Amino acid sequence: YQVLTGGDSIRVSGNAYVRDRSVNPRAKWKLGPSMFLQTGFYYTDYHTNTRLFSYPNDKLYYTDTFDQSFMRPDVLFQWKPTKAQQWVAGWGMNHELVATSRYGDAAGKSQTTWYALLQHEWKPLGSLEIVSGIRIDENSVYGSQWSPKLAALYPISNRWSVKASYGKGFRAPDFRYLYLNFHNTAAPYTVLGTEQVEAQMRELEARGELQQLLVDPSDAHHLDAERSSAVNAGLCYDDGSHWKMELNFFRNDLSGLIESIPLAVTNDRRTYFTYANLKSAYTQGLEYSVSFDWKNGLRFSLSGQVLDARDVEMFNAVKAGEVYGRDPTTKASYRLRANDYFGLYNRSRYTGNFKIFYGPQNSPWNASLRICYRSK
DSSP: OOEEETTTTEEEEEEEEEEEEEEEOOEEEEEETEEEEEEEEEEEEEEEEEEEETTTTTTEEEEEEEEEEEEEEEEEEEEETTTTTEEEEEEEEEEEEEGGGTTEEEEEEEEEEEEEEEEEEEEETOOEEEEEEEEEETTTTTTTEEHHHHHHHHESSSSEEEEEEEEEEEOOOHHHHHHHOETTTTTEEEOHHHHHHHHOHHHHTTOOOOOSSSSSSTTTTTTOEEEEEEEEEEEEEEESSSEEEEEEEEEEEEEEEEEEEEEEETTTEEEEEEEEEEEEEEEEEEEEEEEEEEEETTTEEEEEEEEEEEEEHHHHHTTOHHHHHEEEOOOEEEEEOOOOOOOSHHHHHHHHEEOOOOOOOOOOOOOOEEEEEOOO
């Protein structure tokens, strides 16, 4: 194929090799009339090797290797002392290993997370269902966090029900955020993991290729885990035959949300990106879905979301009049107003999906048409 970079045009050819394997054995034992023990082991590995040569001189143009493995053993214990109650306790471990030329060197990098959980399902008043639980995650790099949750579902009638939940969450940065060193040869940009930033910026500066630093490299070095708390409330309708509808309101408050940010610009107009934690952010809005099952296996469905997602620190700075823009035509600067702030990058205010599905009974085939919308 042909690669266009600026005014250059390069024809390349070559091949890529991909191997993808996984295994997931599970076993379940009945320990008594109302007790079960379940254990499993999930393992997967993924390997790629790509070599591209410029045409027609057959010179090596691009090479890339990627090796990743993931392992998760887990144990779950279930106990149902009464018809109205069930307890679930569990333990597990996630271990991931990656070695790739995209991460600056071929040295392997690993991360391990141990977790344990306890959950209680209860029907105290007939139709009312309450689920409570707690989970602890212990990460080899980012420490530990306790994550409680509480959820309830109550049928108002045989068609309508309401639900609500609260929970806390924890997500450690994966290897992409920490070690990625990816140069897109077909477009003028590079993405660096935070552990790569200082060394790469020093190298660009030493070669005299650095035009502008947008972020201090020392500030972009450390990346912390994301922590969040979430509240949801919803209304559901199911007539048992044709119609299903659901409306859900949500609010997520996030500390240390990981976002991509522009880092630097080089003399040849290549933009470098990296990742950073936002001190405080939130996402809030509503989700909706409607589906209608017609006759002969024909189903129509509509779903979507209205989202408000903001960096709290940035939004407060804009409201305080501390952020300025520049008119691209007149070059005059102006103070941003609160309604000039759109929200977090790569998150659309409005999204929607419309789908038609047709799958006749006792037929070996089905068909579907889906239309997706995303606002800016």
